[in-house]
Amino acid sequence: xxxxxxxxxxxxxxxxxxKIGKKQNCNILFHPGKVRNGGVKNxxxxxxKNADCVVVLCDALMHETMYQVKDLCKEYDTKxxxxxxxxxxxxxxxxxxxxxxxx
Numbered sequence: 001x002x003x004x005x006x007x008x009x010x011x012x013x014x015x016x017x018x019k020i021g022k023k024q025n026c027n028i029l030f031h032p033g034k035v036r037n038g039g040v041k042n043x044x045x046x047x048x049k050n051a052d053c054v055v056v057l058c059d060a061l062m063h064e065t066m067y068q069v070k071d072l073c074k075e076y077d078t079k080x081x082x083x084x085x086x087x088x089x090x091x092x093x094x095x096x097x098x099x100x101x102x103x
Contacts, residue, residue, distance in 0.1 A: 006096040007047045009033050009069055010057030016089040024093055033061030041068050048072040053079040055096040 004026040008017050010033040021028035029047045048054055054073055056066055066082070073080040081095045 003027050004052045004097060004100050005029060005050060006093060007031070007044075007051035007054045008057065008092060008096075009044065009054060009065070010060030011089075011092075012060075013089050017093065020089050020093050024097060026093070026097065028093075033057070033065050035065070041072055044069055044072055048078055049076050051078055053081065053096045053099050055081045055083050055092045057092060058082050058084045 005028075006021065006026055007029040009031050011017075012032055014030045014032075017028050017030055029051055031044060031047060035043045048069065049072075054069060056069055058066065070080060072078070079099050081099045083092045083095050085091050085095075
């Protein structure tokens with residue numbers, strides 16, 4: 001079975017996401033969600049394109065960034081989860097894998 005790839009957008013726990021992703025047997029792509037001059041699609045395009053599912057940490061970034069990521073997910077037909085339960089890394093990864101049916 002192919003390893004799932006999750007793209008986590010938002011927060012600052014990159015190392016924690018990587019560690020939990022490894023335990024859950026999935027690849028993690030990460031972006032803190034902060035980009036110069038608001039949400040710029042090109043900052044997220046490659047990761048959205050390469051991900052099986054995108055997990056957006058709603059409490060950890062601006063609305064404009066969420067809209068940009070959502071548009072890219074539609075463009076590439078990538079599943080997206082808007083995680084609203086805080087900044088928890090375990091919960092975010094579980095939500096993404098759940099959306100893929102792998103958890």
